[in-house]
Amino acid sequence: MSICETMKTKSFSDMQCSIARTLDLVGSWWSLLIIRDAMMGARRFKHFQRSLGIAKNTLTSRLNQLVESEILERAAAADGSAYEEYRLTPKGRDLAPIILALSQWGDKWAAHPDGPSFEYFDRQTGEDLSAIWPRRADGEAMDLRDVGYKPAGTPTPQPADS
């Protein structure tokens, strides 16, 4: 454990853009797959390692980084073991929309010949979820070309009346 744990090649943390700032925390190579596994119930070091086939030192490093970012937290193991386990914090659980959006895109554009390995459902009803998609203020899914981007603080351009 050195003083300077992990020194990234180039960090996005000083950028103002929220996308960059998010990627700075979860954008390294294995991070989002670790979070995926955590969402699906993985808690222990061994679970992550077996599921991912990741090198142990890399896993250690990623887990520490995620704990430091308060996306995961270490806690006493629920099964009574003396080892600790890793659990998603509320901050980490809030990454679900990102995970679902990645999954949905992969299903559509990069599907494995054997189909997807996981599916998602509504625990309350057992039904499928709606698509993760940009929606208008009224909740209707919108055409991607209608998504406008503007620098913060700038007045919103008038809608084209054509």
Added chain:
Amino acid sequence: MSICETMKTKSFSDMQCSIARTLDLVGSWWSLLIIRDAMMGARRFKHFQRSLGIAKNTLTSRLNQLVESEILERAAAADGSAYEEYRLTPKGRDLAPIILALSQWGDKWAAHPDGPSFEYFDRQTGEDLSAIWPRRADGEAMDLRDVGYKPAGTPTPQPADS
């Protein structure tokens, strides 16, 4: 230009998981920021380079990879220049939900002291967008704890009736 353009340390492309397969295409360090810039209107090499402060060789490599993945395409420049420009394909444009989800999470959990740099709006109405969030079949935003994950082909567990 070698035959084996870029050989990654470890590729996710043989995994069945759609999340992994997506990350294999857009999960490297700069990819999603390049895509963000493309969504905000960047077309030319210089735009990406200036906006990102990325090393030129790395940018070349990432752009080629994204073109190869059919997320970007090279096309004659719209401004009449003899140079080519990079444009999002439909496959690339479909990454918008991921970009928006990343941005939204960053706004909430990793905000820059000066606030976000970009905002999103509905070009049709000028209004803000709804949150990118898992929704039930009826379109209502749901509690993250109600998002269920199951191996594909498995019967959906019965909703708890407690």
Added chain:
DNA sequence: AGACTTGGTTTTATATTGCAACCAAATTGT
């Protein structure tokens, strides 16, 4: 024509990742 910009490539240095070996504490089997 000459100067500058664009879109790269090459080289070299540094950072990250994977792999294998090793280890101590916890757990399991007998």
Added chain:
DNA sequence: ACAATTTGGTTGCAATATAAAACCAAGTCT
């Protein structure tokens, strides 16, 4: 109780990826 195995790491080394800087050819501007 004791030995064997598993867990959760750490360390060192080799392979790979990224960054920075120099260089270059073709395109564009004056």
